[in-house]
Structure formats: C-alpha cells, structure tokens
Amino acid sequence: MTVTVSRPVGAQQAPLPLDVEAIRADFPILSRTVRDGKRLVYLDSGATSQKPRSVLDAERWFYENVNAAPHRGAHQLAEEATAAYEAARAAIGAFIGAPEQEIVFTRNTTEAINLVAYALSNAATAKEPEFRTYAVGQGDEIVVTEMEHHANLVPWQQLCERTGATLRWLGLTDDGRLDLSDLTTVINERTKLVAVTQQSNILGTINPLGEITARAHEVGALVLVDGAQSVPHQPVDVTQLGADFLVFSGHKMLGPTGVGVLWGRYDVLDKLPPFLTGGSMIEVVRMERSTFAAPPQRFEAGVPMTAQVIGLAAAVEYLEALGMENVEAHEKAITGYALEKLAEIPGVTVVGPPDTVARGGAVSFTVEGIHPHDVGQVLDDLGIAVRVGHHCAWPVVRRYGVPATTRATFYVHTGYDDIDALADGILAAQKFFGTV
C-alpha cells in the first residue's frame, strides 16, 4: 500500500534564522515608500546594501565628537581620531580573522584590486630589490575566471597590457560553475597570480577555492580572492581561506560607501611597492627620492576615509551580533524559497545554479519574451528594486547567450514576503506584456 503525503500549504515557509521584522526596524530607509506609496521591497543589496541606524549613528558620532585627520597632529582630537580609526581597523580585521597590520583601507573592492595590480607592475621598475619580488613581466601569466566582475577582470587585462604578461582564464560550465577540467594547464609554472571571486555577483555560485588555491600555491602563484559578494553574506576566515589577498567593499555589507578593504598576508604586503603615493605613506622624504612606510600605511596615501571606516566597524559589529552563520543560513533559506517560487513560473529561467548547493543569494533570471529592463520597470512600478543588465559581468551573460538578466539579491532584512512580491511582480510583467 502506498501512502501519499501531500505537502501542506506553506510548509516551505519554515521560520527564518533571522527576525526579519526586528531587523527591518533597524533600517530607516525600509520605512519609506516608493512609486506612489508602495512598500519598498529592496532586492538589490548585491549592488549596494542599505544601512542600519547604528552605522549612520557611528559616522555622525565621529563627525560630532572626534573629527580630525588620523595619524597627523598631536592634539586631543587627532589622538582620539587615530585611536578610533585604528580600533576600527582591528575590529574589521577580527571579522575576517586577520591581524590589524594586514588590513589596508581602500575606496572599495575595485580600488583594492587595482592596488595589487599596479603594485605588481610597479614592482618591475622598483629601485628597492625586495619590491621586485612579485614583479610581473613578459612570459608571466595572470589567471582569472570567466565569471569575474569587471572589477576583477579589467585591472588584470590592463596589468597584462602594461607588462606584456598573458591573461588566461578558467571557463564556465553550462550549469553556472567554474570549469576546472583544465585547472592544471591554465594555472602553471608561468602563473604569477590567480584572481577569483568567492561568490559570483551574477550567478550566485560559490567557488571551490580550496582546489584553486592549492594548485596556485603548488606553482608558486599568488591568489587574490574577490570577496565583495561573500564577506557580507557568509563567514570568511582568512586563516582558512588559503589566499594571499582578500578584497571587499564596505557598502555591500551594511557599511558606508567610500571604504573598502584589502587584506594581504603581511609577508606579501611587505614586499609590494606602493600604488598611490603621497602623504602619510612615507618613511623619509627628500627632494631626490623617498622611502616608504611599512604596511598597511604604505598603501594608505592621503587623509583616509575615517568616518567611513568607523561606520564600517559599526556594520561589522551589527553583523557579528546577528552572527555570520545565521546570516548565511537566513540567505540560504530565502534563496531556496526564491528558486522554488521562480521555478513555478512558466517562462522564467534562472541563470546560475538551480539549487542552494554551493550557492549564495544572487538570483539572476530571464523571463521569456520580456527584456530584463522591462521586467525591472514593472517590478519598480510595484515598489520592487532589482538590478537589470549585465551586472558588470558582461562575459557571463555572453557565455549564457542572453543579452542581460534581471537579478534579485538578498540580505538580512529579506523575508518571504519580499520573495512573494517578486514572484507576483513577474506574473504582473507577463500579464502587462501579454506573454502569458
């Protein structure tokens, strides 16, 4: 005898790991309405995240009470600003398991990657012998993957143009994963650096970094991990990562715009020449030439984005209070629900892994017969903010033969209701354009 157990309605709506209502109350912007009084359904955290009140308060606190240029001057405010800036560095380092001297503040992920790329070409002409350790030149190879954001592709193309090195890349499989079948030929004795994303901003794929870093280190190459889409969404510990560099942006992890992080192994950072030069990154300056400070100061020319760094430390504190394991579990539940809901809509195709195995919460999709811009416009009319286009990963959309996609991305305040709104919105778009 067979017993058929039908699935009860709403069974998929298991309690979420995070208290969405309580979290939403922490984000002032989520209480505003858009497009004639509609609730804001913000599904574009992958582009930039919204900010909780504690982050906004931290920046205001700094400007109202402490504001001064850190590492300059000996007055009380300068001392306090320096202490606050360095305490923030330590807190942000601890968030990824790194000591503070390995944390370099940049403008964003893009600048952090450019810093490394320019350091590697500057190395070729450095006067100091130790700065030439990682020099890239003719005959050398740089390896990226086909799923990189433009920020982790174009700087390496440019490095190759400047130095005569060759760019190589790992391709993609039809199901949105890295094709590692030619790993040992693509990453070889000529490889100087491998740059790879931990989590794709368009496909959501979480990459098997262990295999890649193992091969890279076997041939003596450096590894740079783009953590712009992973550090905000899952626990990342650089002592477990096996990489030499990790880069990420503050604004995608509840922090302010204008601050990003380059983490580098100290012994590697110590052998890199500077990228941007100027004030406070020097050791001794004479008219003829100058010598440079030790990391991280060597890479922080000019008065830094102090208030933003303080704000980022507040963001880290907020995420730590939630627990990154919980953040990850929450987004996994939401992603699973979203994939299920989208699969139920005829004409919708997800571009990227179809389930939550080794997958984060960036869900790109196409709707048959409706261009992504038009899907996005209908969603916007309903108060739902998504991203449309190629998501700064043009080779990826080209690889999968679509002109563009609509992308929904999730975060700590995303609830089942947001996903329901998205699914209803897609149905509304299909109705509006008459494709169903």
Next chain:
Amino acid sequence: MQLENMYQEIILDHYRNPHGRGLREPFEAEVHHVNPTCGDEVTLRVHLDGDTIADVSYEGMGCSISQASVSAMYDLVIGKTVPQALETGEHFMTLMQAKGDPAVAEKLEDELEDAVAFAGVSKYPARIKCALMSWMALKDASARAWGGSTR
C-alpha cells in the same frame, strides 16, 4: 499604475511589430552602438539618395523602449534629407529632456508623429538612453554616409 504612461500602446505596437527591421543593401555607412550600462546593441545602416535618406536598416537587441524607438525613428526619417532628419533627432532629444512635460510633447506632436508617445519615458532618467540609442546611431551613420560633402 504609472506604467501605461511609459508603455503607450503605440510603443508596444512598434515593439511587437517593428518597422523596417533587418539589415539591407545598399548602404553607405554602418555603425554599431552599444549602451554600456545595460548591454543593449544596435547595428544600423544608412542608404542615401543624394541628400535624402532612402533607407535605414537595422538589427539589434534591447528592451521594448529601445526597439520601439528605432522602429518609430525609421518611419520618421525615410524620405527626409539628412539635415531634416538630424533636426527631428534634436526635437526627439528635447522631448526626452522634458521630464514628462505635456506642453513639450504637444508642441512636438505633429513633427514627431508616433515618436511623441515616448514622452512618458522622459520621466524615467534610467530609460531615456534606451530611447535615444537609435537616434545616436542614426546621427553617427548619416554623418559618415553624408561625408560632409554638402556641408
């Protein structure tokens, strides 16, 4: 719902049944324009008979606004001289900068014909470039085809 303001029925008609689509011979100039923020593309050819635009043929991919815009443009510019077509393009640009002002649309209605339906698009800054892409391509291609010989 505000959507109908942007997606006028005329626009949807052009999108579903584009006029003049496809690349044709002969032509004096061919251009390829892309919208780097969204990946929309158009390849556009211009065929002149003296100063007159005898044919505009095109192929492309993009959203309904960009595809409908090139179709409506096709209807407007065939038979016009290059300077006349460029002037119409300037007026379309004015419409796109009108932020939905009905007075501007009314003034341009006779000249822009179906293309005046794009007035609603001007309220959405992110979509204006979609409507303008084909006009930019036409300006580029007709300047090349014309070669400045009569200017």
